[in-house]
Amino acid sequence: MIFLVELLLRDIPEVLLLLFGLYVFAGQPVERRQYFLSAGVLVITNIITRALPLNNGVYILLNVIVLISLATYLCKIDLLTSIKSSLIVTLILALLEAVNVFLLQLFFHGDLGVVFEDRLYKTVAGLP
Numbered sequence: 001m002i003f004l005v006e007l008l009l010r011d012i013p014e015v016l017l018l019l020f021g022l023y024v025f026a027g028q029p030v031e032r033r034q035y036f037l038s039a040g041v042l043v044i045t046n047i048i049t050r051a052l053p054l055n056n057g058v059y060i061l062l063n064v065i066v067l068i069s070l071a072t073y074l075c076k077i078d079l080l081t082s083i084k085s086s087l088i089v090t091l092i093l094a095l096l097e098a099v100n101v102f103l104l105q106l107f108f109h110g111d112l113g114v115v116f117e118d119r120l121y122k123t124v125a126g127l128p
């Protein structure tokens with residue numbers, strides 16, 4: 001049940017925003033079919049890579065590689081633009097997550113264990 005909530009509230013909106021940002025930075029019009037197909041593949045990739053025993057940096061790198069591949073082959077964005085756009089949206093995502101953690105630290109007075117121990121609480125705190 002919590003996995004489904006996490007998928008619906010966090011993963012899917014995050015991937016949709018990530019892909020939308022990719023299109024914006026690439027200067028390409030959003031093609032609805034490729035957009036949602038890419039989103040589905042990226043959500044599945046996120047779920048699989050998070051289940052692997054990897055450090056955060058490694059699964060983020062794998063997701064960036066998949067994002068570049070999807071942008072190039074499925075969304076028909078040229079390779080160099082795909083690389084630049086993917087890195088930009090990933091950097092923005094990382095910066096916004098850092099701001100989110102900073103605000104959570106202020107709100108919980110530095111005790112983030114409360115947030116990250118409960119999966120549902122963590123999902124709600126990590127909403128995009």
